[in-house]
Amino acid sequence: MKHLLIITAAFFAAGSAVAQKGNIKGVIADKSDPLPGVSVSVEGKAGTLTDMDGSFQLIAVDTGTQTIRLTYLGYSTLEKKVHVQNNETVDLGSIALMPSNSVINEILITGNYRQGGQAKAINMTKVSDKSVTVLSSESIGKSPVKSTAFVIRQAPGVSVKDDKVSLRGTPVDWTASLLNGDRLPTADEKDASRVFNFEVFPSSLIDYIIVNRTVTPDMEGDNIGGVIDFMTKIPASEKTFNFDISTGYDIMTRKPLLNGSLALGNISENKKLSYTLNGSYSADNYGKDAPSVAYGTNYNHSLARLQLDRDRGLRQTGGVNAAVDYQVNENFKLGANVMGGYMTEDERGDRMSYNWSDGSGARIRLQDKRGKFDHLLYGGALNASWKLSDKFKVDARVASYYNRFQYGHTPQADQGGPDGDYTVEFISPLLHYTDMIQTNFFGGTYDPNNAKDPNPYPYKMLDIDNPYHNGGDHYDNIQPKYENLDGSKSTLTASDYYLSSVFADLNTTWERDPIVGRLDFSYKVNNNLKFKAGFKYRDKNGARNISFFEYQINPMVPFMYLSDQQTTSYDPHNNYLSEWGTPYSGTFLPVLTNQQLNSFVSDNIGNFKAKPMDINNNNFRQWAGSSYTYSEQTIAAYVMSEWKPFERLSLTGGVRMEHTILDETSDTLVDDNNTAIGINKEAVSIHKSYMAILPSLNALFIPGDNSNIRAAVSRTFHRPNFEQTKPGSALFNRDQYMYIFGNSALKPTYSLNFDFSYEHYWGTKGMFSLGAYYKKVTDHIFRTNQIDGSQSIDGYVVKSYENASNSYVTGFEALIDRRFEFLPGFWKGFGASANITLSYSRMNVPGRTKSQPLTEQTPLMYNAALFYEKGKVSTRVTLNYTGAYSTELNLFSDINTNAVVHDNTDYDVFMGAMYSLDYQFAYAVSRRINVYGTINNILNAPYRTYIGMPERPLLTEYYRQKVYLGVKFHL
CATH class of the missing domain: 2.60.40.10 (Immunoglobulins)
Structure with missing residues (x-):
C-alpha cells in the first residue's frame, strides 16, 4: 500500500x-x-x-x-x-x-x-489494461442457448451454478455480476445471496460481455473471483432493424417452445441524437424428474425419506432495453437507458414421498402442487459527460433499480386465501416398513453381546452403507417395502389415502437500489500518463417475507379419500426416470387432475377453516424468524493512474476504499402468557459498519505486436449475504426440513490476489493464452450443519454460517481459440476453441484437524467447441464441464464433549459434476436472412447433489433435451 x-x-x-x-x-x-x-x-x-x-x-x-x-x-x-x-x-x-x-x-x-x-471483441481483449475476455453480440449469438447466464459459459474460466455465474470455479457470490457497471439488486425464490439471477434478463439484450479476471480501482471491490460486466446495447450509429424468431420442442414435456427478439435503432442526420430499442419474449415449456433422498441422523447414513417429484411448467420471459444519446455540443453529451425484465412460471408438481421416519409415524405422502412464480426487474440510468478541456473530463451517472419475487395468483386463492404455492396432501395410514436392517446406533454391525450397544436400531440403508455387505438398494433403484400395521396389505390403493392438509408456501422478496450515484474525473497529463479519481454511493434496502398458510380440516368432516377425487396418471407416458430404467413403473398412485386441483379449495371450502401463520398458530414457533428487512449504504472512493513509461509497458494502479453500513432486523421468540401458545415475537436488530481498503496494480508488457504478458496484484473482498448475518430466530426452510440461523458476528471475506498470464493473437483468427493465479483468503464464509443441545429443534436439520480463518486458492488456466485457415479448400472453414481451469484450494475448518478444499470451489472446469464457418454454413458443437465441489460442511457437535463428530468429508454436502453438450447449425439464405437450429442438453446430464460420495445422492434432477428452429433477419 x-x-x-x-x-x-x-x-x-x-x-x-x-x-x-x-x-x-x-x-x-x-x-x-x-x-x-x-x-x-x-x-x-x-x-x-x-x-x-x-x-x-x-x-x-x-x-x-x-x-x-x-x-x-x-x-x-x-x-x-x-x-x-x-x-x-x-x-x-x-x-x-x-x-x-x-x-x-x-x-x-x-x-x-x-x-x-x-x-x-478480440481487440478489446488485447488492448485492455487488465486481464479480460470480451464476448461480442455476434459471439453471444453463436450460443445454442438463449439464457444470459448460460451464454457466458463459453468464456474461459466461467461456470454456471444454479443459474448463477462463477469465475474460476470460485463461490458464485465471489463473482461480481454487473449490468453496465452496476451491481443489480437481487430477489430470488430460493437463493437469498447477493448474486443476480440473469434468467430474468434475456441474452438478446446484451451487446458485450466483459469477463474481468483482474481488477482496477474504478471497479466494484466486492469481487474476489472477478467481475463479469454485461453491457446492454448502446444507441445505434446507423439505421438498424433486426429480428430473431424461433420455435422448438421440449422432449420431457412434449410441448412447444417459442423465442423472439426485435431490435430497432437510428441516428439523426446531424449525428446528435441516436437511440436503440430492444425487446425479447420467450415461452418455454419445461419439466424435470427429480428423485431426492433425506438422511435421518448425523451419526449414520440411514434413509429417512425418498421423494419422487415430477414438475411440469410454462416459463414466460420478456425483456426490454432502450438507450438514447444526445450530443449537446462537442464537449457535452447526455445519455439515458432504461431496462426491464420479467419471468413468470406456472408450475404443476406431483410428489410421492416414502417416509421411514415421520413426525406422525411411518407413512407415504402424496402431494399435488400448483404455483405461479413472478419475477420482476426494472431500472434505468442517466449519464452525462463533460469535456472541460482537452485534458480534463468529468463523467456522472445516477441510476435506480428494483427487483422483486412473489407468488402469483392461482385459482386456489380465489376463496380469500393468499397468493402462494398451493399443495393438497393425501397420506397413507400408519405403515410398517419391512426393508430395514438391524444395526447399532452408528449404522454398524449389531453385536448383542456388546454391553455398550444393548439394543438394535432398525435402519433403511443403501447398498454402499450396509454394514453386512449383503444387500441394500442402489441409489438409482430404491424400492421401499411396507405393509399395514396389521400386516394385511403390502400394496396400497387410492382408497387407502385420505386428505391430510391443504396449505400454501408464501414468499415475497424484494430489493431495491433507489439511488446509485457515480462521479468520475479523468485528467490526461500527456499521452503516456492519465489520472482518474471518483466516488460512488449506493443505497440498498430490501425485505424477505417467508410464511405459511393452511386450511385446517373441520374435525367433524368424514375422511376425504383420494379415490373419491378426479384423478389421472402420475406418469402418463410411463417414462419417469427413464434414465434409470423407469424403476418405479407401475408403483405410482394417481394424482389430481388439473381441474380438480385448481378447484379443490372452492369445492370443499365449507369443510375448511383458514389458519394463517399468526401468534395463535401452533406452528408459529417454526416460522417466527423467517422474515427480515435490511438497509445498506455503501460509499466508495478511488484514485488511480494509467502510466506508459515505455512504448511496450503500461502500468495501471491505485487504491479503492469502500465503507459499508448495514442495519438488519428480524424477529425472535419471547414468552407471552397472553397468547394461545404462550409465545410471541419481538424485533431484534443489528448495526454493522466496516471499511475495506483495496489497492491494485496491473502491468502489461507487449514483447511483440501479437503477444502480451500480464501481471497483477490486488486486494478484494466479499460482503456477507443478508441471510447469513440475519439476527433473531432461525429462518425455516419447510421444503428441505431445515432451520437456518444467521450469524451476526460474521466478518467480510478478504483476498490478496496475484495473477500472471501470457497471450498470443493470430489476428482475428483467434488467440492462445496461459495463466496462473493465487488467492490468499481470510475469513472465508461457509455453511455448516452444526447442532448441539441448545440448537436442536424438533429433530430438523439446523444450519448456520461461520468464518474459516486462513484459506487459499491457486490455479492454472489455458485457452486456445483458432480458425484453421491454413488448411486447404473445404477444411479451412474448421476451427476449435477450448479452455480449462484447474484449481487447488485449502481451508482450515474450526473443529477439524486437517485442512480441506474450500466450499463452493470447483477444482476443474473446461469448455470445448468444434466449429465450421465457411461461406453460408456455420455449425458448432460445444461441451461444458464443471467438476464436483462441496457446498456445506457437517460440523455436528457431540452434546457431551462439544467436539465435532466428523473429522472428514463423508457427511458433507457436495454439488455433483455438471456437463452439457449442445449443438447449433445455421445457414445464410441471403446477406440479410439466416435460418438456424439448435439442440440443447444432448447428453441429458443431471443436476445432482450428494452426501460424501456420488453414490449417496441427495437430489437428482433430469431435464432432457430442447430443440429449436429459427430465422434471423438483419437490415
Whole structure:
C-alpha cells in the first residue's frame, strides 16, 4: 500500500514536467459501428486507444506536419498526415477503417454472424489494461442457448451454478455480476445471496460481455473471483432493424417452445441524437424428474425419506432495453437507458414421498402442487459527460433499480386465501416398513453381546452403507417395502389415502437500489500518463417475507379419500426416470387432475377453516424468524493512474476504499402468557459498519505486436449475504426440513490476489493464452450443519454460517481459440476453441484437524467447441464441464464433549459434476436472412447433489433435451 502511493506520487511529478503543444482528436469507425480499442499513435512515439464510442484524443503533439498511425487487428493499417498548430486541437472527424483482405473474404456471412463484432471483441481483449475476455453480440449469438447466464459459459474460466455465474470455479457470490457497471439488486425464490439471477434478463439484450479476471480501482471491490460486466446495447450509429424468431420442442414435456427478439435503432442526420430499442419474449415449456433422498441422523447414513417429484411448467420471459444519446455540443453529451425484465412460471408438481421416519409415524405422502412464480426487474440510468478541456473530463451517472419475487395468483386463492404455492396432501395410514436392517446406533454391525450397544436400531440403508455387505438398494433403484400395521396389505390403493392438509408456501422478496450515484474525473497529463479519481454511493434496502398458510380440516368432516377425487396418471407416458430404467413403473398412485386441483379449495371450502401463520398458530414457533428487512449504504472512493513509461509497458494502479453500513432486523421468540401458545415475537436488530481498503496494480508488457504478458496484484473482498448475518430466530426452510440461523458476528471475506498470464493473437483468427493465479483468503464464509443441545429443534436439520480463518486458492488456466485457415479448400472453414481451469484450494475448518478444499470451489472446469464457418454454413458443437465441489460442511457437535463428530468429508454436502453438450447449425439464405437450429442438453446430464460420495445422492434432477428452429433477419 505504501509503495503504491509512492508510485502514484511519482506519476504526478513526472506529468507536471510535460509541456502542452498541439492536440489531435477524432472518431474511428468501420462501415457501421464505432471501433473501441484502436491504437492511435504519432509514428515513432507513444499514442492512445479509442474509447467505447470510438473517440480518441492525442495531446502535446509536436507542431508541424505529423503522421498518425491507426492499427486494429483484422483491419488495414491507416496512416494520415495531419498539420498541428501550437495550442490548437485538430478535429479529424470520423475516420473509417477498412477490414483487411483476409477479413473481407470472411465477411461472406458465416451462419448468422458478422465478423466485425468479433474483431472488436478480440481487440478489446488485447488492448485492455487488465486481464479480460470480451464476448461480442455476434459471439453471444453463436450460443445454442438463449439464457444470459448460460451464454457466458463459453468464456474461459466461467461456470454456471444454479443459474448463477462463477469465475474460476470460485463461490458464485465471489463473482461480481454487473449490468453496465452496476451491481443489480437481487430477489430470488430460493437463493437469498447477493448474486443476480440473469434468467430474468434475456441474452438478446446484451451487446458485450466483459469477463474481468483482474481488477482496477474504478471497479466494484466486492469481487474476489472477478467481475463479469454485461453491457446492454448502446444507441445505434446507423439505421438498424433486426429480428430473431424461433420455435422448438421440449422432449420431457412434449410441448412447444417459442423465442423472439426485435431490435430497432437510428441516428439523426446531424449525428446528435441516436437511440436503440430492444425487446425479447420467450415461452418455454419445461419439466424435470427429480428423485431426492433425506438422511435421518448425523451419526449414520440411514434413509429417512425418498421423494419422487415430477414438475411440469410454462416459463414466460420478456425483456426490454432502450438507450438514447444526445450530443449537446462537442464537449457535452447526455445519455439515458432504461431496462426491464420479467419471468413468470406456472408450475404443476406431483410428489410421492416414502417416509421411514415421520413426525406422525411411518407413512407415504402424496402431494399435488400448483404455483405461479413472478419475477420482476426494472431500472434505468442517466449519464452525462463533460469535456472541460482537452485534458480534463468529468463523467456522472445516477441510476435506480428494483427487483422483486412473489407468488402469483392461482385459482386456489380465489376463496380469500393468499397468493402462494398451493399443495393438497393425501397420506397413507400408519405403515410398517419391512426393508430395514438391524444395526447399532452408528449404522454398524449389531453385536448383542456388546454391553455398550444393548439394543438394535432398525435402519433403511443403501447398498454402499450396509454394514453386512449383503444387500441394500442402489441409489438409482430404491424400492421401499411396507405393509399395514396389521400386516394385511403390502400394496396400497387410492382408497387407502385420505386428505391430510391443504396449505400454501408464501414468499415475497424484494430489493431495491433507489439511488446509485457515480462521479468520475479523468485528467490526461500527456499521452503516456492519465489520472482518474471518483466516488460512488449506493443505497440498498430490501425485505424477505417467508410464511405459511393452511386450511385446517373441520374435525367433524368424514375422511376425504383420494379415490373419491378426479384423478389421472402420475406418469402418463410411463417414462419417469427413464434414465434409470423407469424403476418405479407401475408403483405410482394417481394424482389430481388439473381441474380438480385448481378447484379443490372452492369445492370443499365449507369443510375448511383458514389458519394463517399468526401468534395463535401452533406452528408459529417454526416460522417466527423467517422474515427480515435490511438497509445498506455503501460509499466508495478511488484514485488511480494509467502510466506508459515505455512504448511496450503500461502500468495501471491505485487504491479503492469502500465503507459499508448495514442495519438488519428480524424477529425472535419471547414468552407471552397472553397468547394461545404462550409465545410471541419481538424485533431484534443489528448495526454493522466496516471499511475495506483495496489497492491494485496491473502491468502489461507487449514483447511483440501479437503477444502480451500480464501481471497483477490486488486486494478484494466479499460482503456477507443478508441471510447469513440475519439476527433473531432461525429462518425455516419447510421444503428441505431445515432451520437456518444467521450469524451476526460474521466478518467480510478478504483476498490478496496475484495473477500472471501470457497471450498470443493470430489476428482475428483467434488467440492462445496461459495463466496462473493465487488467492490468499481470510475469513472465508461457509455453511455448516452444526447442532448441539441448545440448537436442536424438533429433530430438523439446523444450519448456520461461520468464518474459516486462513484459506487459499491457486490455479492454472489455458485457452486456445483458432480458425484453421491454413488448411486447404473445404477444411479451412474448421476451427476449435477450448479452455480449462484447474484449481487447488485449502481451508482450515474450526473443529477439524486437517485442512480441506474450500466450499463452493470447483477444482476443474473446461469448455470445448468444434466449429465450421465457411461461406453460408456455420455449425458448432460445444461441451461444458464443471467438476464436483462441496457446498456445506457437517460440523455436528457431540452434546457431551462439544467436539465435532466428523473429522472428514463423508457427511458433507457436495454439488455433483455438471456437463452439457449442445449443438447449433445455421445457414445464410441471403446477406440479410439466416435460418438456424439448435439442440440443447444432448447428453441429458443431471443436476445432482450428494452426501460424501456420488453414490449417496441427495437430489437428482433430469431435464432432457430442447430443440429449436429459427430465422434471423438483419437490415
